[in-house]
Amino acid sequence: MPSVRVPATSANLGPGFDALGLALGLHDELDAEVLPGTLEVHVTGEGAEDVPRDSRHLVVRALAAAFSAAGAELPGLRLTCRNRIPHGRGLGSSAAAVVAGVLLGRELLAELGHGPLDDAAALELTTALEGHPDNVAPCLLGGFTIAWTDERARAVRLDPHPAVRAVAYVPEQPVSTEHARSLLPAVVPHADAAYNAGRAALLVEALTRSPHLLLAATEDRLHQAYREPAMPASAALVAALRSSGAAAVVSGAGPTVLALHVDGDPEPGDAAGFRRMPLDLVAAGAQVG
Ligand SMILES: Nc1ncnc2c1ncn2[C@@H]1O[C@H](COP(=O)(O)OP(=O)(O)OP(=O)(O)O)[C@@H](O)[C@H]1O
Numbered sequence: 001m002p003s004v005r006v007p008a009t010s011a012n013l014g015p016g017f018d019a020l021g022l023a024l025g026l027h028d029e030l031d032a033e034v035l036p037g038t039l040e041v042h043v044t045g046e047g048a049e050d051v052p053r054d055s056r057h058l059v060v061r062a063l064a065a066a067f068s069a070a071g072a073e074l075p076g077l078r079l080t081c082r083n084r085i086p087h088g089r090g091l092g093s094s095a096a097a098v099v100a101g102v103l104l105g106r107e108l109l110a111e112l113g114h115g116p117l118d119d120a121a122a123l124e125l126t127t128a129l130e131g132h133p134d135n136v137a138p139c140l141l142g143g144f145t146i147a148w149t150d151e152r153a154r155a156v157r158l159d160p161h162p163a164v165r166a167v168a169y170v171p172e173q174p175v176s177t178e179h180a181r182s183l184l185p186a187v188v189p190h191a192d193a194a195y196n197a198g199r200a201a202l203l204v205e206a207l208t209r210s211p212h213l214l215l216a217a218t219e220d221r222l223h224q225a226y227r228e229p230a231m232p233a234s235a236a237l238v239a240a241l242r243s244s245g246a247a248a249v250v251s252g253a254g255p256t257v258l259a260l261h262v263d264g265d266p267e268p269g270d271a272a273g274f275r276r277m278p279l280d281l282v283a284a285g286a287q288v289g
């Protein structure tokens with residue numbers, strides 16, 4: 001019975017909209033087994049009260065997409081999900097679900113004698129399901145990733161500097177990525193695009209070699225301010241943490257706030273209305289058992 005362990009991820013990291021991502025030490029664990037003629041979905045933990053238990057379940061949809069990509073029909077299944085990544089908070093829950101589904105699908109396809117789905121195809125398929133590559137890349141590869149798309153999805157993986165630490169501040173209420181993306185303008189000023197290009201490049205240096213540059217490198221003008229009306233408390237927390245010296249950003253499409261800091265500097269403290277979660281940066285991406 002194949003199983004998979006998939007990490008939470010934080011995308012954008014300030015200036016790297018739809019491109020940069022980090023794998024975090026908070027994991028969903030799933031397993032699947034072929035059970036002819038039925039579909040059973042068992043869910044515990046995060047989202048258990050909300051997610052459907054049929055073919056609309058995101059992991060089942062990703063499994064079906066993997067089978068379809070291989071030209072095979074999805075067999076009857078029992079899927080078990082033990083969820084720890086909060087849903088709709090900006091910590092990559094949907095990317096973790098599609099990565100889990102595609103990797104479980106890959107294992108089941110191999111068990112059933114179908115051809116292999118290689119790593120490039122897994123990145124391509126998960127990106128297509130998620131809509132953008134910046135969460136699925138670190139979920140698959142671990143570490144710190146730079147993702148882009150040309151005729152297909154692509155990513156490179158880097159090791160974050162070992163002194164970088166992360167604290168997530170998770171609010172009670174979710175904001176869907178779909179809604180947060182609907183707030184973005186179709187066109188941005190050239191000066192803002194240039195500003196973000198410089199900061200995103202600097203962030204690669206800051207996250208891998210020069211963490212003292214993290215505060216300057218995590219400035220953004222392309223998405224966070226536009227999303228503020230949907231998450232005013234998160235925007236206020238980003239501003240407060242940054243003024244105290246922590247490199248705080250909206251995590252993914254929000255509303256979680258991610259504060260990066262350097263080991264040895266004072267840790268960012270509690271914030272009213274948010275669940276504070278110190279999280280390791282993890283080297284490994286999804287692991288199949
Ligand atoms: N483990 C899961 N199982 C089933 N459905 C899931 C799972 N995780 C996420 N989803 C679906 O995806 C939705 C959340 O996706 P959304 O893209 O809005 O947020 P997110 O992925 O948590 O945040 P972000 O993309 O900003 O990091 C949930 O409401 C649910 O419908």
Ligand SMILES: N[C@@H](CCO)C(=O)O
Pocket residue numbers: 011012017018019132134135177180181223252253
């Ligand atoms: N880059 C994406 C990440 C969330 O899925 C966004 O900010 O909308």
